[in-house]
Amino acid sequence: MLTKGGFSLILSVEKFANATQTILPLRRLCLTRTVYVSTSERTSRSLNVPLSRFEPNEYINYEKNASVLDIVKKRLNHPLTLSEKILYSHLDNPQNQKIERGKSYLRLRPDRVAMQDATAQMAVLQFISSGLPSVLCPSTIHCDHLIEAQVGGDEDLKRAKDINKEVFNFLATASAKYNIGFWKPGSGIIHQIILENYAYPGLLLIGTDSHTPNGGGLGGLCIGVGGADAVDVMANMPWEIKCPKIIGVRLTGQLNGWTAPKDVILKLAGILTVKGGTGAIIEYFGPGVDSISCTGMGTICNMGAEIGATTSVFPYNKRMVEYLKATKREDIANLANQYQSELLTADDDAKYDRIIDINLSELEPHVNGPFTPDLAHPIDKLAEEAKKNKWPLDIRVGLIGSCTNSSYEDMTRAASIAQQAIDKGIKAKSTFTVTPGSEQIRATIERDGIAEKLRQMGGIVLANACGPCIGQWDRKDVKKNEKNTIISS
Numbered sequence: 001m002l003t004k005g006g007f008s009l010i011l012s013v014e015k016f017a018n019a020t021q022t023i024l025p026l027r028r029l030c031l032t033r034t035v036y037v038s039t040s041e042r043t044s045r046s047l048n049v050p051l052s053r054f055e056p057n058e059y060i061n062y063e064k065n066a067s068v069l070d071i072v073k074k075r076l077n078h079p080l081t082l083s084e085k086i087l088y089s090h091l092d093n094p095q096n097q098k099i100e101r102g103k104s105y106l107r108l109r110p111d112r113v114a115m116q117d118a119t120a121q122m123a124v125l126q127f128i129s130s131g132l133p134s135v136l137c138p139s140t141i142h143c144d145h146l147i148e149a150q151v152g153g154d155e156d157l158k159r160a161k162d163i164n165k166e167v168f169n170f171l172a173t174a175s176a177k178y179n180i181g182f183w184k185p186g187s188g189i190i191h192q193i194i195l196e197n198y199a200y201p202g203l204l205l206i207g208t209d210s211h212t213p214n215g216g217g218l219g220g221l222c223i224g225v226g227g228a229d230a231v232d233v234m235a236n237m238p239w240e241i242k243c244p245k246i247i248g249v250r251l252t253g254q255l256n257g258w259t260a261p262k263d264v265i266l267k268l269a270g271i272l273t274v275k276g277g278t279g280a281i282i283e284y285f286g287p288g289v290d291s292i293s294c295t296g297m298g299t300i301c302n303m304g305a306e307i308g309a310t311t312s313v314f315p316y317n318k319r320m321v322e323y324l325k326a327t328k329r330e331d332i333a334n335l336a337n338q339y340q341s342e343l344l345t346a347d348d349d350a351k352y353d354r355i356i357d358i359n360l361s362e363l364e365p366h367v368n369g370p371f372t373p374d375l376a377h378p379i380d381k382l383a384e385e386a387k388k389n390k391w392p393l394d395i396r397v398g399l400i401g402s403c404t405n406s407s408y409e410d411m412t413r414a415a416s417i418a419q420q421a422i423d424k425g426i427k428a429k430s431t432f433t434v435t436p437g438s439e440q441i442r443a444t445i446e447r448d449g450i451a452e453k454l455r456q457m458g459g460i461v462l463a464n465a466c467g468p469c470i471g472q473w474d475r476k477d478v479k480k481n482e483k484n485t486i487i488s489s
């Protein structure tokens with residue numbers, strides 16, 4: 001036990017390796033990481049709410065975040081955006097840190113680290129060379145990038161486990177040794193697993209994957225980094241980032257009809273281009289936010305990577321409460337309710353570096369591309385553009401799902417179209433694949449007959465993994481260099 005700043009400090013490094021969702025024997029280590037856990041000093045506001053169901057003895061510590069932020073607020077003396085609140089409440093040295101958006105470098109203490117199997121290999125090897133007996137920040141590894149899509153979920157998974165046996169065994173055993181949560185191949189895609197299990201409002205997470213910002217759909221600042229940054233944080237070193245600018249996106253109106261949450265980011269990509277978010281956090285606010293589901297907000301934040309944004313985030317709201325309840329984390333919602341205005345939403349009159357307005361009531365469904373995600377086409381202009389640019393009109397493959405678009409909401413929309421086709425005796429002319437983002441999603445769409453409807457229409461349900469999205473796709477329907485069109489949701 002150490003003391004710092006009047007708090008009791010202790011680290012309980014108790015991790016659950018869920019290679020098989022089994023709890024490994026716990027090891028309690030007393031280390032020097034600055035984690036403030038429950039003690040008698042806690043006030044009634046600070047209920048002991050675990051970080052996740054896999055870490056029952058490590059707690060969300062809004063109380064510490066609030067006290068750090070108090071120091072910064074007194075220094076800055078102006079209203080803060082939500083992004084600033086989350087960043088500054090994780091400062092390593094709030095008293096002396098130079099804070100200037102777009103200029104100074106912040107030294108931060110993230111709450112957790114996430115790694116996918118391709119990037120985790122080097123990161124874990126580097127961590128091992130540190131000589132530490134355990135990671136000093138809650139961390140997880142997700143086996144999702146090394147599973148090639150070929151014929152369908154079960155067969156593809158079996159083949160991938162065989163081909164990558166050495167990698168998976170290394171990651172599983174190293175995770176067990178160094179107290180890292182391990183998600184085995186087939187369990188799901190990193191960002192969906194994070195959203196379902198680990199993300200929470202106010203979280204600061206770094207992940208070794210560019211689409212880590214997905215967790216902003218649950219009000220966390222989740223930032224994609226390189227493996228070396230992950231190693232630093234796992235070894236208890238502060239993490240450094242240039243203080244981002246903040247682009248505000250004010251949402252008004254309401255989503256309706258076939259317009260989906262992803263149309264918000266497709267529209268925004270058309271406005272900002274692939275470079276427009278560089279060095280900035282995209283922060284959404286306004287009365288339109290509540291018309292977007294939590295998983296929809298996750299999709300929007302996920303795809304913020306396409307415009308180069310550091311990350312994206314939504315304010316804590318009732319849709320997040322619903323999602324936390326649906327994923328059996330009502331206790332987090334109860335705690336977050338107490339910190340909503342202090343930590344989890346922007347102050348009135350907070351200043352943004354730029355504000356973009358999007359009226360959801362006027363937003364049309366979009367398809368972006370080809371070749372670049374900022375080439376935005378409202379759906380009614382797509383055919384005209386395709387003909388004008390001589391893009392192949394014969395769509396060879398449709399891809400539904402991935403970490404970004406496999407929410408229940410997304411799947412039910414696709415199933416609704418499939419049902420209309422089935423009713424008219426139509427089958428898909430093109431190949432079409434379905435990638436569930438997690439085992440939970442796969443089981444749910446099977447339970448509710450959604451997967452069966454998509455199969456009846458001609459869909460192939462792939463493994464719960466990245467597959468075609470990351471190019472792990474043994475495609476046989478086109479010759480090499482043959483120009484062709486695919487559409488991905």
Ligand code: SF4
Pocket residue numbers: 144189190191209211402403404465466469470
């Ligand atoms: S599904 Fe695609 S976007 Fe998501 S983690 Fe995998 S490769 Fe990245």
